Amino acid sequence: MQLTDDRDASGRRVVVDAPDADFDIPVDTLILAISQHAVLDFLEDEPIALNDRGYIKVDPQTCETSIPGIYAGGDVANDGPATIVKAAAAGKAIASSILNEKGTVTLSEKVNVPLAPPLVPSMAEMLRRRSHRERRIRAPQTNVAERQNFSEVMLTYTPEQARTEAARCLDCHTYCSICVGVCPNLALFTYETDRRDQHYQVAVLADLCNECGNCTTFCPTSGAPYRDKPRLYVNRDDFEAQQDNAFMIFHDSDGWAIEARFDGATRHLELNDPQDDPDMQQTAMYTILKGVQQSMPFLPMGEA
Ligand code: SF4
Ligand code: SF4
Numbered sequence: 001m002q003l004t005d006d007r008d009a010s011g012r013r014v015v016v017d018a019p020d021a022d023f024d025i026p027v028d029t030l031i032l033a034i035s036q037h038a039v040l041d042f043l044e045d046e047p048i049a050l051n052d053r054g055y056i057k058v059d060p061q062t063c064e065t066s067i068p069g070i071y072a073g074g075d076v077a078n079d080g081p082a083t084i085v086k087a088a089a090a091g092k093a094i095a096s097s098i099l100n101e102k103g104t105v106t107l108s109e110k111v112n113v114p115l116a117p118p119l120v121p122s123m124a125e126m127l128r129r130r131s132h133r134e135r136r137i138r139a140p141q142t143n144v145a146e147r148q149n150f151s152e153v154m155l156t157y158t159p160e161q162a163r164t165e166a167a168r169c170l171d172c173h174t175y176c177s178i179c180v181g182v183c184p185n186l187a188l189f190t191y192e193t194d195r196r197d198q199h200y201q202v203a204v205l206a207d208l209c210n211e212c213g214n215c216t217t218f219c220p221t222s223g224a225p226y227r228d229k230p231r232l233y234v235n236r237d238d239f240e241a242q243q244d245n246a247f248m249i250f251h252d253s254d255g256w257a258i259e260a261r262f263d264g265a266t267r268h269l270e271l272n273d274p275q276d277d278p279d280m281q282q283t284a285m286y287t288i289l290k291g292v293q294q295s296m297p298f299l300p301m302g303e304a
Contacts, residue, residue, distance in 0.1 A: 038076045052283055055080045062097040063090055071097060079197035083173050120199045123190070126175045134168045137161050172220075175200045179215035179225040188215060188225060189299075191291035201291060205299065206231040206246070207238060230288050234300050247285070249292050251301045258289040 002018040031042065038055055040048075049057040049066035056072040058065050063073045073090025075081040140155040147153055157165060180188040180202060187208035190200050204226050215225040232247050233239035239248045239261070246261040256271040262281055269285045271293065292299060 038080065040076070051078065052280065053080060061093070063094045064097060069101075079195075082197060120174065121171055123175065123192070123200065126171055129170055136168070137165055174198075176220070177202060178218050178220060179223075182214050182218045183209075184212065184214060185210060188229070189296050191288075191295035193287050193291050195287070201229075201287070203230045203232055203288065203291070203296075205234070207234050230284075232288075232292070232299070247288055249289060249299070249301045251293075251297075256289055256293050258285050260285050260288075 001015050001021070003013045004016055006014040008014055040050075040054075040056070046067060048070070051057045056065055056077045058072050058077045060078070063071045063077065065072050065077075071094040073094050074087035077090065137157065139157065142151060142153050142155065156162075175190075177188075177190045177200065180190050185208045187205050189203050189205065191203060193199055193201055202225060209226050209231075211226060213224075213226070216223070219225055227245075230247050231242070231245050232249060233242070234248075236248070239246050239259075242261050243264045244262060248259045250257040250259070258269050258271075260267050260269075260281065267281060267285065269282060269289065271286075271289055292301075
């Protein structure tokens with residue numbers, strides 16, 4: 001469809017069929033990808049290396065996978081889902097790698113688009129940014145009297161204005177915690193982890209949660225935080241009554257420990273246990289235990 005300059009009775013521009021708007025694009029394979037989880041079925045038996053979180057391991061500079069000549073970027077690689085800007089950066093890095101690899105550019109022209117390591121702003125800094133409104137800087141425009149020509153009307157920001165505009169970003173992909181703010185029972189807590197991606201995580205102190213569902217109503221990504229997030233228990237009987245997603249933290253003079261229930265099975269981990277086990281459950285337990293130790297030492301805990 002396309003717009004014409006003619007207007008209908010209501011004054012709206014008339015829409016007509018666009019000629020030659022239907023066309024075929026010959027492709028070998030078309031992969032439609034959407035959503036927040038990596039679906040890697042199409043790899044079938046390819047021995048591509050994944051990391052302990054199930055995403056494709058890629059070289060941080062070239063985005064090449066463990067299979068030479070195969071590249072991956074965006075939500076499916078390394079740290080998993082992030083921003084569209086990072087996905088675009090990965091795409092650029094992949095294009096550069098392929099051009100360099102295939103010799104399409106000469107050595108002197110070699111393209112180098114390194115992927116910058118993600119910075120994690122401090123929680124205090126992000127809360128400070130959210131505490132006041134920073135109004136948008138209006139993009140400069142040509143004076144109306146000077147527009148009788150083909151010059152641009154919308155002009156560009158100065159470098160300083162561009163930096164100020166970019167600094168208005170609230171980094172909500174890094175730190176959301178809306179659920180923490182709306183819980184009437186103060187049952188949700190934000191804790192910090194060692195991960196650079198998704199550095200800030202949320203846990204539920206299950207003993208305080210009455211399952212009112214308020215956090216689910218407000219979650220911008222349609223999550224159910226009180227069910228999905230790790231549920232920490234203080235009361236041993238309540239913990240024992242759970243079959244899945246239940247955790248108890250212990251702290252005494254001997255150190256920190258965590259007990260977890262997954263699918264009816266109980267696991268135990270000391271903070272000082274060796275961390276060379278790539279097991280997903282152990283990784284999750286370690287992350288939660290370390291997070292509670294660093295960010296929530298005030299929580300009531302059992303004795304190991
Ligand atoms: S369901 Fe639980 S965690 Fe969520 S808002 Fe209600 S009390 Fe808080
Ligand atoms: S569970 Fe929802 S509301 Fe809570 S931090 Fe995650 S995205 Fe935000």
